[in-house]
Amino acid sequence: MLTPGLYHLLFISSALFFIGVYGFVTRRNLVTMLMSIELVLNSVNLNFIAFNKYLWPNGLDGLFFTIFIIAIAAAEAAVAIAIIINLYRSHNSIDVEQAEEMKY
């Protein structure tokens, strides 16, 4: 049976990262854009854990980094959602195309 190695994990995390970037660039709904950013952050978490387990098992740097990233991502999402709710109140929509008061 095939056991997952470093390359498998790195493949998944890179795929997640680029799916997140793609989603951030193409989606027009603010909440979905926020979800894409979470994908990027989770791919980073996976990266850290994989490197910590397979390459540098002596320290816990990667694990600690992951825990902090999870906490900060929650804080960031909270502020972002508060801002999006406020935007919804003034624009009656959470579509980025509707927020177009300022250009060039």
Added chain:
Amino acid sequence: MNDFLLLMKPELVISIIIFLLLFIKIGKGMSNAGMLLLIQVLLLINFGLGFFKMEEGSLFGGLYKTDMLIAYQKNLLNLGVFLISLLFADWFKKSDHLAEFFMLMLSSLLGMFFLISSGNLLMFYLSLELASIPVAAMANFDLHKKIASEAAMKMILSSAFSSGILLFGISLLYGATGTISFDLLPSVVTGSSLQIMAFIFLFAAFAFKLSIVPFHLWTADVYQGAPTATSAFLSVISKGAFAFVFITVLYKIFQPLHTVWFNLIMLLSVVTMLVGNLFALRQQSIKRFLAFSSIAQVGFILVGISSNSSAGTAAVVYFVLIYIFSNLAAFAVAGTIESQTGKESVNDYKGLYQTNPFLCWMMALALFSLAGVPPTAGFFGKLFLITAGAQNANYLFVIVVALNLVISLYYYLRIIRAMFMDKNEQPIQKLMVPASVKLGLIICAGGIVLTGLVSWIYDYIQLLS
């Protein structure tokens, strides 16, 4: 224990001020004017305390370190925040949530302090988030305005995305080297392809924060939509702090990759200046104009950074000091006019000299300093940056930079011409400039004139770096 208190003094003082404001806010209500006066006094004390016992040392096993130069940089940022509390008094007095605004601003400042003295990528990331998340909330402070919420949305999404990219870079760097400590990294950064890729991700995140072209697109919208005090904070304090830490990261951690980042910075510096200048030419909104001018100024900061020597560090710190005075003065004039009349277009400024000579002279002085016209300090700042950049004998690069200076002169003078020479039947009426704004503007004007002429300031910075 003693060491702990003295070394972390700037951070501790800021934290105490934040808690004090919180307690006053949830305790009995204070009038806005009284609250503002209290905040100004506290920030002045904070600025004064900064000069008392600047020491060198590190804490928490190298997570936090400080030295004379870092303490000096923190003093500069303190000065900037104190000036902001003076200069935007007009807007602050009308604001419903004055204490909260300053709590957010000081939290962000606290993050910048930790950012400057971080000695580890974990600490670096945490403080970077502390420095950038509150600013997004500050950008949304005019809750009823449509463009404020749009600006805040652009700010939080782009900063979250850039921190995602930063983290991906850090994770690759960790995978390639196995350490996240600033002390150990330089010996293990060798320039393998994975490390160069990690470096490019890190660089992109810095470019987002410093609004280097091609990552500058959020800047103009955020500056225009956010309250002027927030725009001023973003363009001066936040730019300064990130420039300082950018220098640390490039000169210390990525010194082995010097050839890679030297070319990158040279190219981006020219592109940033050109784009900033060319877009500033055609702006009608004064805040948007100042946003593009600040993008162009970042291009000049990059010229200094490209020198890769202690002269570059000194030139950048000196330039940020001058930039604090001149850009804050320009934003303050724009902010005072905007908060009293709601006008912020260049056309509205026509004939301003007939009614408001004081504001006009201050704006003119600030713009001359930003453009780098000789008697003002801005000239000396640019001179040292370009001299530092010329150390690598890249004269073509320096010539392009000098040409950009000429372009920038044109659009700064356009504003001055509108204020002093253009005729207007209905200029903005005579405005009441509050005493604290006047005081702040006079401090800025003094700074703009004296920083260049008093030579020991530059000597002192050079001694430290």
